[in-house]
Amino acid sequence: xxxxxxxxxxxxxxxxxxxxxxxxxxxxxxxxxxxxxxxxxxxxxxxxxxxxxxxxxxxxxxxxxxxxxxxxxxxxxxxxxxxxxxxxxxxxxxxxxxxxxxxxxxxxxxxxxxxxxxxxxxxxxxxxxxxxxxxxxxxxxxxxxxxxxxxxxxxxxxxxxxxxxxxxxxxxxxxxxxxxxxxxxxxxxxxxxxxxxxxxxxxxxxxxxxxxxxxxxxxxxxxxxxxxxxxxxxxxxxxxxxxxxxxxxxxxxxxxxxxxxxxxxxxxxxxxxxxxxxxxxxxxxxxxxxxxxxxxxxxxxxxxxxxxxxxxxxxxxxxxxxxxxxxxxxxxxxxxxxxxxxxxxxxxxxxxxxxxxxxxxxxxxxxxxxxx
Amino acid sequence: xxxxxxxxxxxxxxxxxxxxxxxxxxxxxxxxxxxxxxxxxxxxxxxxxxxxxxxxxxxxxxxxxxxxxxxxxxxxxxxxxxxxxxxxxxxxxxxxxxxxxxxxxxxxxxxxxxxxxxxxxxxxxxxxxxxxxxxxxxxxxxxxxxxxxxxxxxxxxxxxxxxxxxxxxxxxxxxxxxxxxxxxxxxxxxxxxxxxxxxxxxxxxxxxxxxxxxxxxxxxxxxxxxxxxxxxxxxxxxxxxxxxxxxxxxxxxxxxxxxxxxxxxxxxxxxxxxxxxxxxxxxxxxxxxxxxxxxxxxxxxxxxxxxxxxxxxxxxxxxxxxxxxxxxxxxxxxxxxxxxxxxxxxxxxxxxxxxxxxxxxxxxxxxxxxxxxxxxxxxxxxxxxxxxxxxxxxxxxxxxx
Ligand SMILES: Cc1cc2nc3c(=O)[nH]c(=O)nc-3n(C[C@H](O)[C@H](O)[C@H](O)COP(=O)(O)OP(=O)(O)OC[C@H]3O[C@@H](n4cnc5c(N)ncnc54)[C@H](O)[C@@H]3O)c2cc1C
Ligand SMILES: Cc1cc2nc3c(=O)[nH]c(=O)nc-3n(C[C@H](O)[C@H](O)[C@H](O)COP(=O)(O)OP(=O)(O)OC[C@H]3O[C@@H](n4cnc5c(N)ncnc54)[C@H](O)[C@@H]3O)c2cc1C
Numbered sequence: 001x002x003x004x005x006x007x008x009x010x011x012x013x014x015x016x017x018x019x020x021x022x023x024x025x026x027x028x029x030x031x032x033x034x035x036x037x038x039x040x041x042x043x044x045x046x047x048x049x050x051x052x053x054x055x056x057x058x059x060x061x062x063x064x065x066x067x068x069x070x071x072x073x074x075x076x077x078x079x080x081x082x083x084x085x086x087x088x089x090x091x092x093x094x095x096x097x098x099x100x101x102x103x104x105x106x107x108x109x110x111x112x113x114x115x116x117x118x119x120x121x122x123x124x125x126x127x128x129x130x131x132x133x134x135x136x137x138x139x140x141x142x143x144x145x146x147x148x149x150x151x152x153x154x155x156x157x158x159x160x161x162x163x164x165x166x167x168x169x170x171x172x173x174x175x176x177x178x179x180x181x182x183x184x185x186x187x188x189x190x191x192x193x194x195x196x197x198x199x200x201x202x203x204x205x206x207x208x209x210x211x212x213x214x215x216x217x218x219x220x221x222x223x224x225x226x227x228x229x230x231x232x233x234x235x236x237x238x239x240x241x242x243x244x245x246x247x248x249x250x251x252x253x254x255x256x257x258x259x260x261x262x263x264x265x266x267x268x269x270x271x272x273x274x275x276x277x278x279x280x281x282x283x284x285x286x287x288x289x290x291x292x293x294x295x296x297x298x299x300x301x302x303x304x305x306x307x308x309x310x311x312x313x314x315x316x317x318x319x320x321x322x323x324x325x326x327x328x329x330x331x332x333x334x335x336x337x338x339x340x341x342x343x344x345x346x347x348x349x350x351x352x353x354x355x356x357x358x359x360x361x362x363x364x365x366x367x368x369x370x371x372x
Numbered sequence: 373x374x375x376x377x378x379x380x381x382x383x384x385x386x387x388x389x390x391x392x393x394x395x396x397x398x399x400x401x402x403x404x405x406x407x408x409x410x411x412x413x414x415x416x417x418x419x420x421x422x423x424x425x426x427x428x429x430x431x432x433x434x435x436x437x438x439x440x441x442x443x444x445x446x447x448x449x450x451x452x453x454x455x456x457x458x459x460x461x462x463x464x465x466x467x468x469x470x471x472x473x474x475x476x477x478x479x480x481x482x483x484x485x486x487x488x489x490x491x492x493x494x495x496x497x498x499x500x501x502x503x504x505x506x507x508x509x510x511x512x513x514x515x516x517x518x519x520x521x522x523x524x525x526x527x528x529x530x531x532x533x534x535x536x537x538x539x540x541x542x543x544x545x546x547x548x549x550x551x552x553x554x555x556x557x558x559x560x561x562x563x564x565x566x567x568x569x570x571x572x573x574x575x576x577x578x579x580x581x582x583x584x585x586x587x588x589x590x591x592x593x594x595x596x597x598x599x600x601x602x603x604x605x606x607x608x609x610x611x612x613x614x615x616x617x618x619x620x621x622x623x624x625x626x627x628x629x630x631x632x633x634x635x636x637x638x639x640x641x642x643x644x645x646x647x648x649x650x651x652x653x654x655x656x657x658x659x660x661x662x663x664x665x666x667x668x669x670x671x672x673x674x675x676x677x678x679x680x681x682x683x684x685x686x687x688x689x690x691x692x693x694x695x696x697x698x699x700x701x702x703x704x705x706x707x708x709x710x711x712x713x714x715x716x717x718x719x720x721x722x723x724x725x726x727x728x729x730x731x732x733x734x735x736x737x738x739x740x741x742x743x744x745x746x747x748x749x750x751x752x753x754x755x756x757x758x759x760x761x762x763x764x765x766x767x768x769x770x771x772x773x
Contacts, residue, residue, distance in 0.1 A: 001374070001375055001376065001377055001378065001381070001436060001667070001670070001671045001674065002373060002374050002375075002671050002675070003373060003375065003667060003668040003671040003672070004373065004671070004672070005373055006373065009373065069373050254760050254761075254762065257762055258761070258762060258763060265763070265766060266762075266763045268756070268762035268763050269762070269763040269764060269765045269766060270765070271749075271752075271753070271765060273762075274752065274753065274756035274757075274760075274762050274765070275749070275752040275753075275756065277755075277756055277760055277762060278688070278751070278752035278753075278755035278756045278759075278760070279752070281685065281755060281759065281760060282685050282688055282689055282755070285665065285685055285689075286661050286662075286664075286665050286689060288668075289661060289664035289665040289667075289668045290660075290661050290664055292373060293375065293664035293667070293668075296373050296374075296375050297375075300375070300376065302375075307660070308660065308664075310657070311656075311657045311660040311661060311664075314653065314654070314657040315657045315658065315661050360650065362653075362657075363649070363650055363652075363653025363654055363657060364649060364650075364653060365653075366652075366653045366656050366657055367649045367652050367653045367656070370625070370626075370629070370652075370656055371629045371632070371633075371643060371649075371652060
């Protein structure tokens with residue numbers, strides 16, 4: 001039993017921190033917030049060269065064959081940097097293609113994703129915002145050449161830069177997952193603006209959008225378990241990113257409390273501030289335990305892996321919101337300004353709280369599991 | 373990162389489970405003698421003094437195995453061992469700071485619970501600020517004469533011996549004039565008066581010392597080294613029962629779920645109420661996080677790393693969680709949760725203290741953890757200053773010193 005990172009894992013963490021400290025300074029994040037595309041294509045290429053995009057893909061497809069723990073390590077650092085871009089949806093989609101795809105689908109997408117040539121995303125939510133796969137409303141009907149899809153997908157992350165969308169839809173056989181070309185006929189993208197500039201969410205409307213017969217991912221009618229497993233990985237990944245944002249805010253709050261003086265002394269010497277920082281650290285450390293326990297459980301196929309993913313998402317979502325919010329409180333007026341960087345991380349954490357199942361959704365999953 | 377148990381630990385768990393299933397008492401243990409007998413049986417089987425070195429009668433096993441024992445005991449709801457203060461930290465303190473004579477005289481009898489121990493630290497005017505204690509010990513050559521009052525002494529009424537902090541130099545700065553003794557509780561100069569707790573039972577007490585005798589050979593460490601020694605004592609006290617504690621919470625949780633299925637409101641079982649479900653989901657998530665965090669600490673302890681001031685985070689985390697946990701449970705149970713004798717449909721639960729009782733007892737008992745062993749406020753001061761490196765507060769006693 002060893003809860004610490006191995007030396008390789010620690011190395012990955014350190015190099016990710018160093019790379020993002022250099023290439024994703026807050027000023028760069030701000031530039032991307034204002035950029036219509038919202039992500040850096042050059043950086044994406046570099047992430048491919050660093051092996052981040054294929055981290056958990058098999059070596060045969062240009063990947064490194066590592067697991068969720070390593071992915072979480074990177075995502076924590078990305079959250080710490082408030083890095084804008086489709087990393088999480090892309091690696092989740094890649095994972096699904098790797099797990100359920102045909103040889104042709106894997107050949108088409110996996111090494112392209114690993115090298116940074118392709119991006120992918122997941123269209124998991126329909127207009128009624130039900131995170132349960134069985135709540136899917138979008139429909140697919142058989143056509144002469146394959147299928148046609150109709151429906152509205154809301155809050156699809158980074159669909160405007162994606163080369164392929166994973167879209168669940170109902171068919172007469174049941175829930176089916178499709179690989180959809182964003183340029184296909186009848187498909188429109190409508191970006192929405194949200195408070196976190198590092199989050200890009202798009203409404204995807206499908207109006208009899210054609211998908212070829214080879215566009216079905218996995219067995220038709222059997223997408224439920226695959227979607228549930230994607231959501232779990234998404235939940236753990238988002239929790240890791242929120243943890244990184246929370247850790248950044250904690251560090252900024254503690255640093256500020258040491259130097260900001262009022263009433264002739266550093267504000268960190270007031271218990272009201274010191275105790276707040278102690279509570280923030282407690283929540284950050286507990287979040288660390290939750291993120292890496294749940295990531296390990298997925299890698300090890302532990303019997304409580306599904307439970308742990310929901311625990312991590314529910315707990316870290318609440319904790320990160322509180323920690324980032326309290327960091328603003330510790331800073332006083334400066335923390336409420338656009339120029340000060342805190343809100344980059346505060347908003348990043350808040351945006352992820354609502355994705356891959358919010359805390360309410362995961363708490364219900366927990367109760368189903370433990371109170372059956 | 374690898375959270376699988378080693379083959380040895382799995383085998384150890386298997387063996388402990390089998391032994392406990394075969395030996396756990398079926399009837400409630402009512403008297404101290406019955407509990408001592410159970411304790412001795414546990415000891416002989418290798419499940420008490422797990423962490424103690426073999427040369428002092430212990431089993432020389434790892435923190436992981438210690439945690440496994442606690443976990444398996446919780447799983448079968450076994451009555452806990454007794455003398456927890458002695459075995460958990462007074463004994464280890466003697467092992468670190470004591471003389472050979474003290475080790476030979478006290479340790480084995482402590483392990484076997486032949487002699488019960490208590491901790492004589494807190495005083496009416498020295499709680500969090502323990503170093504301001506006033507009980508005096510005057511040097512009389514072969515012994516010290518002790519006068520003063522202690523309070524909140526757990527197990528005081530049943531204790532044979534106590535670890536005592538007393539002032540031996542009233543002119544030195546407050547942390548520098550304290551010594552640490554082992555005090556015979558069975559002597560005319562020591563009077564124990566039980567104090568009733570909010571749970572209704574009398575587990576702690578006041579101790580009055582009037583010309584009581586502490587032998588010179590029972591001085592721990594050197595004269596006026598007591599504060600330093602007390603710091604190690606507290607360090608041991610904040611060790612780990614992480615797995616067992618969480619298992620007890622989890623067992624209580626399944627009882628809570630059972631009750632929520634039986635109780636009805638508005639014509640349907642409580643468990644179908646979305647508000648109740650949300651509460652259950654929230655506390656269960658927190659409960660699991662306590663388990664993960666406990667494993668993290670345990671894996672570090674097991675590799676010989678000392679958590680140091682970071683153990684304050686663990687203590688703060690689970691004690692504050694325990695309050696939220698039983699608050700949520702009582703919200704769900706409504707007036708049912710307040711009964712002090714349990715109706716048959718809700719089995720009695722054993723709280724994390726091992727004090728048998730009902731939900732109400734557990735709820736009441738959850739208020740203690742954030743006070744003893746350094747209150748939550750003191751833990752936050754420690755975390756702020758020693759883990760986060762925030763500036764020390766301006767304090768009246770520091771200005772004087
Ligand atoms: C939206 C907004 C509008 C405002 N409008 C105006 C305005 O119109 N006119 C104007 O004059 N000002 C205005 N202010 C300024 C506001 O009054 C100050 O921000 C506030 O007094 C706090 O001061 P500070 O920002 O310097 O924080 P600090 O005083 O540096 O406080 C930082 C942190 O330390 C804590 N702290 C400070 N001292 C202590 C202590 N003794 N004990 C415990 N904790 C302590 C604070 O609570 C805070 O959490 C505005 C602020 C905001 C956010
Ligand atoms: C069930 C139980 C069993 C116990 N068993 C034992 C035992 O066996 N032996 C023994 O010696 N003692 C025992 N204690 C005593 C325990 O260690 C003390 O209660 C504890 O140290 C707090 O001291 P106090 O009660 O005097 O409270 P005080 O120290 O007076 O504290 C009152 C309040 O002020 C806060 N406070 C104090 N100082 C600060 C500060 N610097 N900053 C911020 N807040 C502060 C505290 O957190 C608390 O909320 C036991 C207590 C309980 C509840």
